[in-house]
Amino acid sequence: MSSQSLYAAQEPVFPRRVKGKFRNLKWWIMAVTLGIYYLTPWIRWDRGPNLPDQAVLVDMASRRFYFFWIEIWPHEFYFVAGLLIMAGLGLFLFTSALGRVWCGYTCPQTVWTDLFILVERWIEGDRNARVRLYHGEWNIRKWRLRLTKWVVWLAIAVATGGAWVFYFTDAPTLLRDLGNYSAHPVAYGTIAILTATTFLFGGFAREQICIYACPWPRIQAAMMDPDTITVAYRDWRGEERGKKHENKTGDCIDCMACVNVCPMGIDIRDGQQMECITCALCIDACDDVMGKIGKPRGLIDYLALSDEPAERAGTPATPIWKHVLRPRTLLYTAMWVSIGVGLLYALFIRTDLELAVSPVRNPTYVLQSDGAVRNIYDIRLRNKTGDARILHLSLTSDEILRIDLEGRDGLRQLEIPADTTILQRVYVTARPNDAAASLHITDLTFWVEDLDANVRANQATTFNGRE
Amino acid sequence: MSDLKVDEETGVETTGHVWDGIEELNNPLPRWWLWTLYACIVWAIAYSIAYPAWPMLSGATSGVLGYSSRGEVAEDIAAHEAKNQGLVVEFAAVELAALDPASDLNRYAVARGGSVFRAQCSQCHGSGAAGGVGYPNLLDNDWLWGGDMDNITHSIRHGIRNDTDDDARYSEMPAFSEILETEEIDAIVEYVTSLSMPEFDAGMAEMGTVLFQDNCASCHGEKATGDRDLGAPNLADAIWLYGGDREALKYTVENARFGVMPAWGQRLTDADVRAVSVYVHSLGGGE
Ligand code: SF4
Ligand code: SF4
Numbered sequence: 001m002s003s004q005s006l007y008a009a010q011e012p013v014f015p016r017r018v019k020g021k022f023r024n025l026k027w028w029i030m031a032v033t034l035g036i037y038y039l040t041p042w043i044r045w046d047r048g049p050n051l052p053d054q055a056v057l058v059d060m061a062s063r064r065f066y067f068f069w070i071e072i073w074p075h076e077f078y079f080v081a082g083l084l085i086m087a088g089l090g091l092f093l094f095t096s097a098l099g100r101v102w103c104g105y106t107c108p109q110t111v112w113t114d115l116f117i118l119v120e121r122w123i124e125g126d127r128n129a130r131v132r133l134y135h136g137e138w139n140i141r142k143w144r145l146r147l148t149k150w151v152v153w154l155a156i157a158v159a160t161g162g163a164w165v166f167y168f169t170d171a172p173t174l175l176r177d178l179g180n181y182s183a184h185p186v187a188y189g190t191i192a193i194l195t196a197t198t199f200l201f202g203g204f205a206r207e208q209i210c211i212y213a214c215p216w217p218r219i220q221a222a223m224m225d226p227d228t229i230t231v232a233y234r235d236w237r238g239e240e241r242g243k244k245h246e247n248k249t250g251d252c253i254d255c256m257a258c259v260n261v262c263p264m265g266i267d268i269r270d271g272q273q274m275e276c277i278t279c280a281l282c283i284d285a286c287d288d289v290m291g292k293i294g295k296p297r298g299l300i301d302y303l304a305l306s307d308e309p310a311e312r313a314g315t316p317a318t319p320i321w322k323h324v325l326r327p328r329t330l331l332y333t334a335m336w337v338s339i340g341v342g343l344l345y346a347l348f349i350r351t352d353l354e355l356a357v358s359p360v361r362n363p364t365y366v367l368q369s370d371g372a373v374r375n376i377y378d379i380r381l382r383n384k385t386g387d388a389r390i391l392h393l394s395l396t397s398d399e400i401l402r403i404d405l406e407g408r409d410g411l412r413q414l415e416i417p418a419d420t421t422i423l424q425r426v427y428v429t430a431r432p433n434d435a436a437a438s439l440h441i442t443d444l445t446f447w448v449e450d451l452d453a454n455v456r457a458n459q460a461t462t463f464n465g466r467e
Numbered sequence: 468m469s470d471l472k473v474d475e476e477t478g479v480e481t482t483g484h485v486w487d488g489i490e491e492l493n494n495p496l497p498r499w500w501l502w503t504l505y506a507c508i509v510w511a512i513a514y515s516i517a518y519p520a521w522p523m524l525s526g527a528t529s530g531v532l533g534y535s536s537r538g539e540v541a542e543d544i545a546a547h548e549a550k551n552q553g554l555v556v557e558f559a560a561v562e563l564a565a566l567d568p569a570s571d572l573n574r575y576a577v578a579r580g581g582s583v584f585r586a587q588c589s590q591c592h593g594s595g596a597a598g599g600v601g602y603p604n605l606l607d608n609d610w611l612w613g614g615d616m617d618n619i620t621h622s623i624r625h626g627i628r629n630d631t632d633d634d635a636r637y638s639e640m641p642a643f644s645e646i647l648e649t650e651e652i653d654a655i656v657e658y659v660t661s662l663s664m665p666e667f668d669a670g671m672a673e674m675g676t677v678l679f680q681d682n683c684a685s686c687h688g689e690k691a692t693g694d695r696d697l698g699a700p701n702l703a704d705a706i707w708l709y710g711g712d713r714e715a716l717k718y719t720v721e722n723a724r725f726g727v728m729p730a731w732g733q734r735l736t737d738a739d740v741r742a743v744s745v746y747v748h749s750l751g752g753g754e
Contacts, residue, residue: 008495208497362595366751369609369704376606376751406749407568427751432705 012134013207013265015117016127016257020284029105030114038159041166045069048386050418058168064419070347071384073421075356082343086336093332095223097324098302099230103216104279109209112160112202113263116153123149127260153203154195161194207264210277217274226306227323231278233258233269233300236312241269244293251295258282258300268300352384353391355448357459364464371432375463379424381448383416389450390415395428396445400436401463402429428463440467551575555738563741563748564616573745580746583739587731596750601709601726606750609706611698612636614754618695620744624732627698632730638697643682644721651678656716662691662703663711 045055045068052059057066065072065080072079094101103110124130124145136142165187166174177183178191201209210217224230233252242248252269259267261282264275268282280302287297307317360376368374383389393412395401405412406425416422428444430436442463449456472481474492484491515521518530529535548555554575566573585594591602598604603611612622625634643652658675661667680689686699693701700708708726709719732740747753 007498007501009498208499212497212500360595362593363597363606366597366604366606367705368607369701369706371705374607374751406751407573425749425751 010208011265013263014127014130014134014260015263015281016260016285017121018261018281018285018288020281020287022280022284026105026114026279026281030111033106033108033111034115038163041163041171047071050386052170054170056167057170060168062419073382073384075382076350079343079346082339086339086343089332089336089339092223093329093336095220096225096228096332097329098278099224099228100217100220100276100278103210103277107277109201109214110277110279112156112198113206115156116202116206117263119152119156120149123152150203153199157195157198157202158191160198161191164194165190207275210264211275221274225328227304227326229302229304229320229323230272231268231276231280231283231300232272232303232305234298234303234311235269235271236308238269238299251290251299253289253293255289257285257289261285272305351455351457353389353448353450353455353457354382354384355446355457355459356380356382357446357461359461359464361464365466367466368429371437372429373432373437373465374427374429377426377428377446377461379426379446379448380421381414381416381424382421383418386418388415388417390452392449392451393424393426394447394449396447400430400434401444402431403427404429430463430465436463437465438467439465441465558741559738563620563745566745568749573749576742576745577749579739580742580744580749583735583743584746587735588743591728596747601724603708604706605747606752607706608752608754609701609704610752610754611693611695611700611708613695614748614752616744616748616753619747619753620741622728623744623747624730624740626730626732627728628725629727629730631733635730636698638686638699639725640686640699640723642721642723647678647682652717652720655679655683655720656713659691659702659716660713663705 040056041054043055044053045066046053047066051071052066054066055068057064059066063074091102120130124133133142133145162178169187174183174187178187205213237250238252239250240248241250241252241254244253258269259282261284262268263279263281264277266273266275268276283300283302286300290297290299304318304323306323310317356379358378358380360378364375366374366376379393381391383391391414393403393405393414395403403412404410404427405414406427408414414422414424426446430442436442442465443460444463445458445460447456447458472483472490473479474481474490477492480493481490482493515528516530517532518534519527520530521528554572557572558576561572566576584592584596589596592598592605593602596605603609608614610618612618612627621634622636625632625636627636628638629635643655647655654671654675655678656675657668657671658673658679661669661672661675679687679691683691686697687693687702688699691702692704693699705711707715709715709724731743735743
């Protein structure tokens with residue numbers, strides 16, 4: 001038997017407070033991202049009487065997604081798919097250029113953990129006080145501090161879960177319903193689950209989510225190369241480390257500042273590690289120390305590992321932009337941009353009137369008693385405007401083929417209510433002597449037209465003859 | 468233990484497992500991970516007590532929560548039926564011929580009739596209702612017994628030429644092989660062919676005309692355009708239930724045809740019969 005247990009208790013991490021430019025940048029990013037998250041559902045947007053006036057709304061019930069002036073219908077889900085692919089490529093681009101910037105600055109786990117640590121520090125004090133409290137016995141003071149902290153955490157967690165549901169329905173109405181306990185159980189359930197996960201992940205699981213639960217640290221290794229700019233320790237400058245009076249030659253005075261501020265609880269001087277989220281707090285901490293002992297900043301820094309030989313030799317390193325602009329990042333950018341341009345193009349050629357034609361091919365054609373040949377089509381008409389529309393249906397080769405709308409008594413016109421899709425069965429008939437009746441396949445285009453607004457849409461399909 | 472090895476680089480014991488010279492370090496798992504595993508085991512046991520899980524000799528344990536997927540389906544069906552209750556009542560009262568094609572009620576009837584059709588009628592008439600040889604195509608505008616809503620409903624409810632329903636539509640064509648000579652039958656076939664085909668033997672057809680008037684016109688009409696009261700097909704149009712070439716026609720005249728459809732009024736609820744009528748009427752051939 002081995003002498004050590006197979007299972008180890010979690011080593012809590014008590015990051016120390018730090019000041020510096022990256023810390024400031026992170027505060028700003030936290031403010032902006034949280035601001036966007038909490039405030040977006042409350043932006044109003046006037047779309048007219050029949051449509052919701054929430055700027056960003058995922059309307060599951062009527063299957064619409066509203067984003068300011070853009071309205072996405074379910075059949076346009078490719079926009080969402082495209083945006084997800086762009087998000088993925090963007091992550092690849094940033095990771096190959098700048099390492100785990102996403103993890104260090106904008107990942108929700110990082111942002112909320114940062115917020116939770118801030119609260120913890122306000123209530124229990126900085127690192128040393130927290131370590132003492134952790135090891136101290138459970139007396140009144142410890143209970144008071146712990147409970148206060150948990151209550152504040154819980155409040156943040158509730159606000160987090162609460163903000164999420166506002167994206168899915170009219171925010172002011174929901175807030176009122178939540179208040180008088182008449183909202184849908186799904187809303188309460190969602191808030192409960194998100195509250196629990198926020199509280200546990202931000203308060204207790206913290207760096208363990210990044211290390212064990214998140215797949216990204218494993219994938220990122222494949223995304224980075226020696227040219228990637230990442231947080232690293234200049235060991236050629238820092239070693240051999242030691243306290244000042246020990247007369248060591250390196251710049252690192254082994255003050256442990258970089259270790260004490262690290263929210264992941266690692267020592268960046270050990271080299272690149274999977275756990276490092278490149279949050280740059282160790283850079284701030286060490287730069288501060290370097291300032292105090294009168295050495296240049298940058299013992300820990302954002303740098304490309306490929307620069308090491310040059311720096312060791314004392315020759316100038318490759319400029320940052322040359323690290324960032326390399327074939328790989330340019331390729332990612334090109335792919336990202338082309339998908340973006342494609343989506344924008346698709347967005348601008350969209351009309352608020354659409355039709356989709358699905359030919360019924362069981363059977364492919366129906367012979368009429370007078371020898372005429374009839375094809376059946378199911379036509380889906382979408383009126384994306386906020387007003388009802390009268391639509392007129394026609395064909396390109398009107399003289400040869402006749403068109404009838406099921407259940408409309410010879411009318412070729414139909415009214416579609418605002419913001420609706422209707423399914424209309426349409427019969428197209430070729431008289432016995434028309435070429436289309438005997439030809440194998442004839443091309444055909446359906447047109448739909450709003451005569452009042454002078455808007456048209458069309459779709460091509462085919463007509464099957466007797467052959 | 469004596470064979471305990473410690474890795475020099477990290478100072479961690481190894482498990483003794485070596486692959487290609489790579490040794491496995493004995494790093495402990497986090498304890499919370501262990502507790503998560505225990506929690507999952509407890510959960511699994513509780514779950515298998517709460518829900519149907521353990522196989523027994525016949526069936527399985529039923530679980531203390533009394534859940535069954537069959538029960539869930541039944542609940543779903545009941546919920547949908549409750550939701551449709553208003554439409555069901557309305558549908559029972561409505562005059563089918565006066566049903567507004569753009570109404571919710573019509574949509575309900577077509578959807579309900581469509582599912583009845585797929586379950587009961589598609590075996591003969593095809594999933595797309597295009598029929599086949601001997602089974603009428605319900606999409607075209609040719610109707611043996613009439614294609615308005617009332618006639619369709621009557622045909623479905625009572626069926627055709629069955630002997631289980633007294634109101635079934637009934638007619639029978641004699642087998643002319645016992646009545647006429649082969650040559651005479653050939654002449655009739657030639658006459659019928661001349662009604663819809665460009666190429667025929669004029670002499671034979673003329674002889675057939677006379678024979679047709681004597682033997683066939685009483686049912687199929689003087690101009691061979693059929694008679695819906697008897698379900699006698701129109702022989703002058705483009706649609707043939709049993710085939711329109713000379714061979715098929717000859718077989719029909721010699722042996723006669725006798726298509727049977729069951730009386731669905733005896734097997735389906737009245738609402739289902741009405742719904743499937745609406746569905747058939749909506750397929751494009753309804754009059
Ligand atoms: S090592 Fe530095 S950059 Fe990496 S997680 Fe720790 S503090 Fe952040
Ligand atoms: S903060 Fe800088 S000087 Fe202090 S231990 Fe870390 S690397 Fe060395």
